[in-house]
Amino acid sequence: MxxxxxxxxxxxxxxxxxxxxxxxxxxxxxxxxxxxxxxxxxxxxxxxxxxxxxxxxxxxxxxxxxxxxxxxxxxxxxxxxxxxxxxxxxxxxxxxxxxxxxxxxxxxxxxxxxxxxxxxxxxxxxxxxxxxxxxxxxxxxxxxxxxxxxxxxxxxxxxxxxxxxxxxxxxxxxxxxxxxxxxxxxxxxxxxxxxxxxxxxxxxxxxxxxxxxxxxxxxxxxxxxxxxxxxxxxxxxxxxxxxxxxxxxxxxxxxxxxxxxxxxxxxxxxxxxxxxxxxxxxxxxxFAVPDFKKPSTYAGGGAGIWRRVVLAVVQRFGKAYAPRPAVIAQACIGCGKCERICPVHAITITEGKATIDLARCIRCYCCHEMCTEHAVALSRGPAGRLLARLLG
Missing domain, CATH: 3.40.50.11440 (LarA, N-terminal domain)
Structure with a gap:
C-alpha cells in the first residue's frame, strides 16, 4: 500500500x-x-x-x-x-x-x-x-x-x-x-x-x-x-x-x-x-527494452541461493570484482578533470598525462564519468573476470 x-x-x-x-x-x-x-x-x-x-x-x-x-x-x-x-x-x-x-x-x-x-x-x-x-x-x-x-x-x-x-x-x-x-x-x-x-x-x-x-x-x-x-x-x-x-x-x-x-x-x-x-x-x-545494455559494473539479475553467495563475496571483496580504471595515454589530454574530481586523490597529472594509484582508488568511476576524451578505460583482473562469469 x-x-x-x-x-x-x-x-x-x-x-x-x-x-x-x-x-x-x-x-x-x-x-x-x-x-x-x-x-x-x-x-x-x-x-x-x-x-x-x-x-x-x-x-x-x-x-x-x-x-x-x-x-x-x-x-x-x-x-x-x-x-x-x-x-x-x-x-x-x-x-x-x-x-x-x-x-x-x-x-x-x-x-x-x-x-x-x-x-x-x-x-x-x-x-x-x-x-x-x-x-x-x-x-x-x-x-x-x-x-x-x-x-x-x-x-x-x-x-x-x-x-x-x-x-x-x-x-x-x-x-x-x-x-x-x-x-x-x-x-x-x-x-x-x-x-x-x-x-x-x-x-x-x-x-x-x-x-x-x-x-x-x-x-x-x-x-x-x-x-x-x-x-x-x-x-x-x-x-x-x-x-x-x-x-x-x-x-x-x-x-x-x-x-x-x-x-x-x-x-x-x-x-x-x-x-x-x-x-x-x-x-x-x-516501450519495455528487456535487452537494454547494462553498465559493465552491473551485477544484477536472479536471486538464487548460489548467486546470493557470490554477490556476498562481491560485496566483501569489492575491489577484486569491480572494474579498474586505467588511463589511455594516447587519448589523455591532461585536462585535470579526473584529478579534481577524485574523492580520494588517487589521480595525478604527470608530464601532461593522468596516472591512477589503484591502491587508493575506491572504484567510484568519477574519472570515467567525467572524461570527455574517453581516456579512462575499465577492465577487470582475473578474479574479477571469474566473479563476473559466475554472476553472468
Missing amino acids: QPTGRDATVAVVGCDGYAPDEVDAAVRRAVDLLGGIEKFVAPGERVLLKPNLLQGQEPERCVTTHPAVVAAVAGLLVERGCRVVIGDSPGAGIVYNEANLRRAYARSGFAAVAEETGVALNYDTGCRTVAYPEGEVMKQFSIIAPAVDADAIVVVSKAKTHMWTRMTGAAKNLFGLIPGLEKPVFHFRFRDEYAFGRMIVDLNECMRPRLQVVDAVMAMEGDGPQSGSPRKVGVILAGSDSSAVDTVLARLIGMDPLEIGSIRSAVERGLIDPAAVRTVGDNPAD
Missing part, C-alpha cells in the same frame, strides 16, 4: 522522436494525465527547471536532457505564468563558474531554449546551506543558489545507465544541486551505491521537487552516464514522486527497481511501495 499523502501515479506517453510539436504534445499529455500543470505550480511562482546538464554535451550524444523536452516543460510553466530559470551545477570535476555554465548551456542546446521560450539561464554560482534535521544520513546540504531561491523545483531528467548507481533518472538528477567541486566529498563518504542512494533520498526529501519529467525518448545504455550509447525507448515519463517515476523507468530498461539504491532506501523508509505504483496513459509494456 502506498503511504498516505504520496502520489505514486506515473504518466507514460509514447514519443517517437524529438520533433518539437511531437515532444510538446507528449509532455502536455503526460502532465495533463497527472492533473495538469496547475496542480504543481501557481502563477507568479519562481520555478527552477532542473535538467541533466552534466558537462554540457551535444543533444545527439544523449548525455544531457534533450533541449526539445526542456523547451516543452518550460513552455508549460511560462503558459502558467511562472518565472522560470534553467539551472544546474555541471558534473564534479568542473569548476562551477559562469564561463563553464555558458559553455555547457550552449553545447547542450539550453541557451537556445532560453532564447526561444523567454526563460532565464542561471549564472549565479553562489550556494547556501540548507538544513534537513530529518535526514537519515545527511542533516544539511550545500545547495546552489537558484534552487534555494526557487518557490518550486521541476526536474527534467535523462534516462541513462550509470556506472556507480546502475541507473540515473529522476532522483539521481537532483545531485546536480550540489556545487560541482563539492560532489567528490559525497563519493568519498558514501562508498557503495546503497549508501549513496540513502543520501539521494535525503536530498530529494529535503528539496521536494514538485514535478518530475523524464526524457526517455532516446536513453543511454552501457557505460553511462557519459560514455554509453544512445538507445531508443520512445517514451516520456512524468510524476510527482521521484521513486515512483524511477520504479517505472527501471522496469522499462530491464532492472529490478530494488537494485537501485535510492528506490531501495525509499522503500525501507516507507516512502514508496513499488507494488502500488500506478501508471496512466500508454501501456509501459509497449
Whole structure:
C-alpha cells in the first residue's frame, strides 16, 4: 500500500522522436494525465527547471536532457505564468563558474531554449546551506543558489545507465544541486551505491521537487552516464514522486527497481511501495527494452541461493570484482578533470598525462564519468573476470 499523502501515479506517453510539436504534445499529455500543470505550480511562482546538464554535451550524444523536452516543460510553466530559470551545477570535476555554465548551456542546446521560450539561464554560482534535521544520513546540504531561491523545483531528467548507481533518472538528477567541486566529498563518504542512494533520498526529501519529467525518448545504455550509447525507448515519463517515476523507468530498461539504491532506501523508509505504483496513459509494456545494455559494473539479475553467495563475496571483496580504471595515454589530454574530481586523490597529472594509484582508488568511476576524451578505460583482473562469469 502506498503511504498516505504520496502520489505514486506515473504518466507514460509514447514519443517517437524529438520533433518539437511531437515532444510538446507528449509532455502536455503526460502532465495533463497527472492533473495538469496547475496542480504543481501557481502563477507568479519562481520555478527552477532542473535538467541533466552534466558537462554540457551535444543533444545527439544523449548525455544531457534533450533541449526539445526542456523547451516543452518550460513552455508549460511560462503558459502558467511562472518565472522560470534553467539551472544546474555541471558534473564534479568542473569548476562551477559562469564561463563553464555558458559553455555547457550552449553545447547542450539550453541557451537556445532560453532564447526561444523567454526563460532565464542561471549564472549565479553562489550556494547556501540548507538544513534537513530529518535526514537519515545527511542533516544539511550545500545547495546552489537558484534552487534555494526557487518557490518550486521541476526536474527534467535523462534516462541513462550509470556506472556507480546502475541507473540515473529522476532522483539521481537532483545531485546536480550540489556545487560541482563539492560532489567528490559525497563519493568519498558514501562508498557503495546503497549508501549513496540513502543520501539521494535525503536530498530529494529535503528539496521536494514538485514535478518530475523524464526524457526517455532516446536513453543511454552501457557505460553511462557519459560514455554509453544512445538507445531508443520512445517514451516520456512524468510524476510527482521521484521513486515512483524511477520504479517505472527501471522496469522499462530491464532492472529490478530494488537494485537501485535510492528506490531501495525509499522503500525501507516507507516512502514508496513499488507494488502500488500506478501508471496512466500508454501501456509501459509497449516501450519495455528487456535487452537494454547494462553498465559493465552491473551485477544484477536472479536471486538464487548460489548467486546470493557470490554477490556476498562481491560485496566483501569489492575491489577484486569491480572494474579498474586505467588511463589511455594516447587519448589523455591532461585536462585535470579526473584529478579534481577524485574523492580520494588517487589521480595525478604527470608530464601532461593522468596516472591512477589503484591502491587508493575506491572504484567510484568519477574519472570515467567525467572524461570527455574517453581516456579512462575499465577492465577487470582475473578474479574479477571469474566473479563476473559466475554472476553472468
